[in-house]
Amino acid sequence: xxxxxxxxxxxxxxxxxxxxxxxxxxxxxxxxxxxxxxxxxxxxxxxxxxxxxxxxxxxxxxxxxxxxxxxxxxxxxxxxxxxxxxxxxxxxxxxxxxxxxxxxxxxxxxxxxxxxxxxxxxxxxxxxxxxxxxxxxxxxxxxxxxxxxxxxxxxxxxxxxxxxxxx
Numbered sequence: 001x002x003x004x005x006x007x008x009x010x011x012x013x014x015x016x017x018x019x020x021x022x023x024x025x026x027x028x029x030x031x032x033x034x035x036x037x038x039x040x041x042x043x044x045x046x047x048x049x050x051x052x053x054x055x056x057x058x059x060x061x062x063x064x065x066x067x068x069x070x071x072x073x074x075x076x077x078x079x080x081x082x083x084x085x086x087x088x089x090x091x092x093x094x095x096x097x098x099x100x101x102x103x104x105x106x107x108x109x110x111x112x113x114x115x116x117x118x119x120x121x122x123x124x125x126x127x128x129x130x131x132x133x134x135x136x137x138x139x140x141x142x143x144x145x146x147x148x149x150x151x152x153x154x155x156x157x158x159x160x161x162x163x164x165x166x167x
Contacts, residue, residue, distance in 0.1 A: 002026070002060045008053040015066035016075075016082035017045040018123060020097035022063055025056040035087045040094040044086045063097040065119045078123055096122045 001024070002008075025038040030051045035043055045051060047069070053060075067074050067082065075082065100118040103111060 002053075002055050002062070004055060004057050004059040006055040008055075010050050010052045012048050012050050013045060013066065014047055015069060016047050018065040018067075018082070019043050019045070020063045020065075020094055020122070022061040022094065022098055022101060024058040024060040026060045026062070027054045027056075028052070029054075030085055033085055037087075038089075040091045041087065041089050042093055043088075044081055044084070046083045046085070049085060061101075063101050065122065067119075067123070074120065074123075081123075090125065093122050093125050096125075 004024075019037075019042065021037045021039050021041045023039055025036070028035050028037055028043060028045075028051055030045075030049060035041070037043060067078070069075055096118060100115060100122070103114050103118060106114075
């Protein structure tokens with residue numbers, strides 16, 4: 001869980017990110033886009049995309065999958081999603097992410113295989129026939145967000161690997 005009212009200063013990731021909000025919420029701000037990410041929201045970030053995060057007063061429990069770019073058989077078919085910023089809400093994917101988060105805590109021989117299978121399943125789920133992903137939620141100014149959430153800046157933050165579990 002990321003602490004409540006934390007601000008993650010502008011940063012980039014060296015791999016594409018597929019992030020699923022399990023509990024709590026945060027705002028993610030890109031150069032030209034802003035998403036309010038409550039539970040069950042999913043967003044993607046291409047590698048090198050500068051962004052910042054403002055954690056809500058509830059904190060944030062986020063599961064992040066960062067596919068290995070050397071795995072072309074995985075990354076190539078998902079390029080349409082992983083090479084751009086996207087946002088949608090999807091309770092089904094959030095449910096899969098919650099199962100994956102529990103599996104990450106397992107230390108048995110089949111956990112690595114189960115984790116990869118679950119991560120791949122989440123990445124290939126599409127909206128139903130004829131349905132486009134849900135557009136982003138309402139945008140508000142950074143000043144209004146800070147006032148609304150009572151944000152503070154941490155002294156240090158950590159970044160996970162692939163797949164990563166950010167809590």
